[in-house]
Amino acid sequence: MTEPRLTRYASGGGCACKIPPGELDALVAALAPAPTAPPGTRPEPRPGTPLPVDPPGELLVGLDGGGDDAAVVRLDAERALVTTADFFTPVVDDPYDWGRIAAANALSDVYAMGGTPWAAVNLLAWPRETLPMELAAEVLRGGRDVAHAAGCQVSGGHSVTAPEPTYGMSVVGLVHPDRMLRLDAAVPGTPLTLTKPLGTGVLNARHKATGTVFPEAVAVMTTLNRDASLAAVAAGVRAGTDVTGFGLLGHAYKLARASGVTVAIEAAAVPLLADARTAVADGFVSGGSRRNLEWVAPHVEFGALPEAGRLLLADAQTSGGLLLAGEIPGHPVIGEVLPRGTAPVVVRG
Numbered sequence: 001m002t003e004p005r006l007t008r009y010a011s012g013g014g015c016a017c018k019i020p021p022g023e024l025d026a027l028v029a030a031l032a033p034a035p036t037a038p039p040g041t042r043p044e045p046r047p048g049t050p051l052p053v054d055p056p057g058e059l060l061v062g063l064d065g066g067g068d069d070a071a072v073v074r075l076d077a078e079r080a081l082v083t084t085a086d087f088f089t090p091v092v093d094d095p096y097d098w099g100r101i102a103a104a105n106a107l108s109d110v111y112a113m114g115g116t117p118w119a120a121v122n123l124l125a126w127p128r129e130t131l132p133m134e135l136a137a138e139v140l141r142g143g144r145d146v147a148h149a150a151g152c153q154v155s156g157g158h159s160v161t162a163p164e165p166t167y168g169m170s171v172v173g174l175v176h177p178d179r180m181l182r183l184d185a186a187v188p189g190t191p192l193t194l195t196k197p198l199g200t201g202v203l204n205a206r207h208k209a210t211g212t213v214f215p216e217a218v219a220v221m222t223t224l225n226r227d228a229s230l231a232a233v234a235a236g237v238r239a240g241t242d243v244t245g246f247g248l249l250g251h252a253y254k255l256a257r258a259s260g261v262t263v264a265i266e267a268a269a270v271p272l273l274a275d276a277r278t279a280v281a282d283g284f285v286s287g288g289s290r291r292n293l294e295w296v297a298p299h300v301e302f303g304a305l306p307e308a309g310r311l312l313l314a315d316a317q318t319s320g321g322l323l324l325a326g327e328i329p330g331h332p333v334i335g336e337v338l339p340r341g342t343a344p345v346v347v348r349g
Contacts, residue, residue: 004131006098007208010089010164057081061113061182069112069183069241072175080177084109087123087168091204091318092218093211095135099142099167101221105244105319106169107150111229112242112322113182115175120147122157125166139167150224179233186239186259186325192335193328195228196220196321198248198312199276206275206284216273221319228322228331237326239337247292247314249345251323253299256344259325265313265335267305267349272312280308288316300345313347 060080061072070084086106090098103120110117122143126136147154152171203217225242232240239259243251248270256263279285293314302310325337335348 003093003095003135005093005211006090006095006131006135006165007093009127009131060177061180069109070115072113072115072177072180074177078176080175080180082110082113082115082117082173082175083171085123085168085170087166088318089164089166091221092207092213094213095138096142097218097222099139099144100146101142101218101319102139102167103143103146103169104222104224106171107147107152108225108242108244108319110171110173110175111225112240113173113175114180114229114233114240115173117147117150117152117171117173119153119155120169120171121155122159123166123168123170124157124159125162125164126159127163127165128161131165136165139165143167143169146222146224150226179238181229181232181238181240181322181324183239183241183255183258186255186261186263186337188261188337188339190239190325190337191327191333192252192263192265192337193324193326193331194243194248194270194321194334195225195324195328195331196223196243197271197273197276198243198315198317198320199273199279200317200320201247201286201289201315202276202279202284202312203273204318205286206279206282209284214273214275216275220273223319225322228324228328231328231330232322232324232326235326235328237324237328239325240322243317243320243323245288245292245316245318247289247296247316248323249296249300249310249313249347250292253296253345255323255325256340257299259337260340262338262341262344262346263335264338264346264348267309267313267347269332269334270313271332271334276312276315277308280311285311286316289314292316296345299343300347301343302347303349305347305349310347
């Protein structure tokens with residue numbers, strides 16, 4: 001009996017199903033903390049509501065700067081807690097591979113902060129009347145195997161019945177407060193490194209439309225960012241992010257905006273998966289990638305880069321690599337960080 005194609009049960013797929021970045025920016029801005037009232041001037045709470053309490057621990061990374069990859073709260077001088085959650089609809093048809101990809105993607109938020117994941121719980125939504133629960137078990141097995149490969153414990157989680165299958169993880173990790181990677185720490189004069197090739201978005205779109213499997217894309221999406229993160233921290237890198245649903249350009253713009261710099265990208269130096277250019281030429285570009293380009297275009301100087309090249313740089317990645325303001329061995333330098341110029345992002349070539 002042939003298993004159902006999971007991607008047919010989702011309107012989007014992978015990180016391409018994220019809320020468009022422009023809308024998310026507005027949403028995050030609405031949640032920014034209000035200025036703290038001086039002692040004794042807080043308004044009286046409504047009857048029956050709990051009194052406001054200042055949470056324990058110092059918030060080192062939160063919503064400032066447009067939202068980083070995870071929240072970080074200081075525990076003491078040498079430890080800070082990293083917490084995140086990430087989930088999405090099927091990006092491939094194989095349930096075990098989808099579980100592996102989703103877990104690697106969720107763990108990546110901790111690696112993108114320079115941290116080590118310690119514990120995770122599953123987040124699962126499943127259309128139990130249309131898809132067998134045996135497939136859900138395969139998804140969970142894939143997630144567990146990748147988390148265990150990362151040295152991260154997985155215990156329980158939360159599940160609901162829903163029209164579209166959705167899976168991911170909530171992850172908690174640890175990081176040294178003085179050795180974090182963060183969006184707002186990029187300084188001019190440093191090289192820009194990318195640790196995974198682009199193109200998973202267009203290849204996932206082709207897979208969803210045709211059923212063609214791209215083993216190289218699956219291998220890239222299931223590869224942990226652990227080694228790249230460890231190498232970056234050891235090399236003294238302090239600024240970085242991971243490249244996921246907003247594409248390379250979107251995440252480069254967020255880093256440049258938070259740090260008050262300009263990020264210059266050499267288009268010819270950006271690594272691509274083997275079939276990515278062909279997929280773009282054949283029209284397999286997700287709506288998420290097109291929305292990325294529309295959002296980021298006013299903040300980018302493209303020069304003579306053609307439309308296909310712009311779409312690849314804006315391609316909505318799933319479980320992409322790290323974008324680092326610094327150089328680490330074995331990964332290509334794709335540009336540099338400059339003093340703030342006329343545009344946050346400049347594309348050369």
